Amino acid sequence: MIVREALQGLLDALVAEGYRTLGPTLREDAIVHDDVTHVSELPVGWTDSQEAGHYHLQRREDDAWFGFNVGPHSWKRFLHPPLEPLWGARRNGNGFKITVPAPEPKLAFIGVRACELRAIAIQDRVFLGGRYSDDTYRARRMSTFIVAVNCAQASGTCFCLSMGSGPKAAAGFDLSLTELLGADRAMFLVEVGSEAGARMLQRIASRPPTEAELAAARAVLDRTAERMGRRLDTTRLRELLREQAEHPRWDEIAERCLTCGNCTMVCPTCFCTSVEDHSSLEGTVAERVRAWDSCFTLDFSYLHGGSVRHSTRARYRHWLTHKLSYWIDQFGTGGCVGCGRCITWCPVGIDITEEATALRAPGRAKKQGEAS
Numbered sequence: 001m002i003v004r005e006a007l008q009g010l011l012d013a014l015v016a017e018g019y020r021t022l023g024p025t026l027r028e029d030a031i032v033h034d035d036v037t038h039v040s041e042l043p044v045g046w047t048d049s050q051e052a053g054h055y056h057l058q059r060r061e062d063d064a065w066f067g068f069n070v071g072p073h074s075w076k077r078f079l080h081p082p083l084e085p086l087w088g089a090r091r092n093g094n095g096f097k098i099t100v101p102a103p104e105p106k107l108a109f110i111g112v113r114a115c116e117l118r119a120i121a122i123q124d125r126v127f128l129g130g131r132y133s134d135d136t137y138r139a140r141r142m143s144t145f146i147v148a149v150n151c152a153q154a155s156g157t158c159f160c161l162s163m164g165s166g167p168k169a170a171a172g173f174d175l176s177l178t179e180l181l182g183a184d185r186a187m188f189l190v191e192v193g194s195e196a197g198a199r200m201l202q203r204i205a206s207r208p209p210t211e212a213e214l215a216a217a218r219a220v221l222d223r224t225a226e227r228m229g230r231r232l233d234t235t236r237l238r239e240l241l242r243e244q245a246e247h248p249r250w251d252e253i254a255e256r257c258l259t260c261g262n263c264t265m266v267c268p269t270c271f272c273t274s275v276e277d278h279s280s281l282e283g284t285v286a287e288r289v290r291a292w293d294s295c296f297t298l299d300f301s302y303l304h305g306g307s308v309r310h311s312t313r314a315r316y317r318h319w320l321t322h323k324l325s326y327w328i329d330q331f332g333t334g335g336c337v338g339c340g341r342c343i344t345w346c347p348v349g350i351d352i353t354e355e356a357t358a359l360r361a362p363g364r365a366k367k368q369g370e371a372s
């Protein structure tokens with residue numbers, strides 16, 4: 001156990017070891033991830049209300065430090081940045097000089113939720129698990145220190161329980177915290193997940209938990225599991241989605257979907273990118289960057305002569321079917337961790353759990369020649 005204020009000592013120790021410390025903080029009416037070097041920068045006493053197409057900050061009645069759920073940012077923003085310079089060239093007399101990005105500081109993530117740990121593990125499979133691995137992702141990942149926080153509440157769009165990814169942080173952390181708001185003094189129950197975590201814990205004062213404190217931490221997680229905002233029946237879902245490729249529900253979704261790509265941007269496991277070359281107007285500087293892309297854009301599936309997925313129906317069907325079915329064939333794991341972000345941040349409130357459930361109902365097969 002550590003007293004809650006001891007988290008500052010942990011932040012100080014991480015900074016002293018050269019880590020860039022990142023955590024939840026209030027910016028622009030949302031709780032987002034940014035640099036946090038002092039505990040006063042955490043969203044102390046704030047919470048969020050989330051529903052399909054709805055996100056709203058609210059004051060809590062207590063002073064919980066982690067009394068909210070996941071916001072629009074996921075940690076992929078740092079491990080797999082939205083815009084990543086690959087290399088550049090600068091004109092140098094009659095020749096040019098190649099420039100490469102400077103090395104980055106080690107990253108320490110504070111407040112990583114259970115679903116996000118699973119999402120990082122999924123991205124590890126994507127970027128590091130196959131025949132080809134991503135060197136920049138590997139460099140960041142190998143030097144990342146993770147402080148997880150067990151969720152003491154579930155939002156209206158959370159369904160990690162259905163996906164087996166929460167609410168308890170099970171693996172993939174260095175240290176894990178459960179916030180206990182006692183009547184006299186707030187504490188964190190600390191679980192050690194790695195040797196690096198054990199070393200770091202030695203830098204701050206701690207003591208073994210009592211039986212009552214362990215029971216209180218279990219009760220926090222039980223309550224969160226009971227209050228899960230949504231659920232998704234995953235029985236035979238992988239097979240079902242393949243069988244329902246011509247289901248009329250895809251047309252109904254297409255009438256609402258704006259193909260804005262928000263769901264792919266906020267999703268902690270979506271990983272698609274495109275590579276772009278930019279040059280200055282006077283022709284002295286050129287740069288190659290990797291940028292997040294989305295299967296909801298027409299250009300994303302452009303091959304010679306046109307886009308493969310030209311209709312909204314085809315693009316949404318591809319996204320949902322990949323997440324919940326084909327992803328398993330590709331990476332040996334599903335692509336959804338039940339964080340609920342795509343539901344909250346969809347401007348028209350399209351809900352992946354509702355759509356997957358609707359696809360279980362019998363559908364009419366399309367007639368030959370009908371557009372898809």
Ligand code: SF4
Nearest residue numbers: 257258260261263346
């Ligand atoms: S499902 Fe929602 S968030 Fe995703 S592309 Fe369609 S409108 Fe945008």
Ligand code: SF4
Nearest residue numbers: 267336337339340342
């Ligand atoms: S598909 Fe939606 S609920 Fe699943 S991980 Fe992505 S954003 Fe979260």
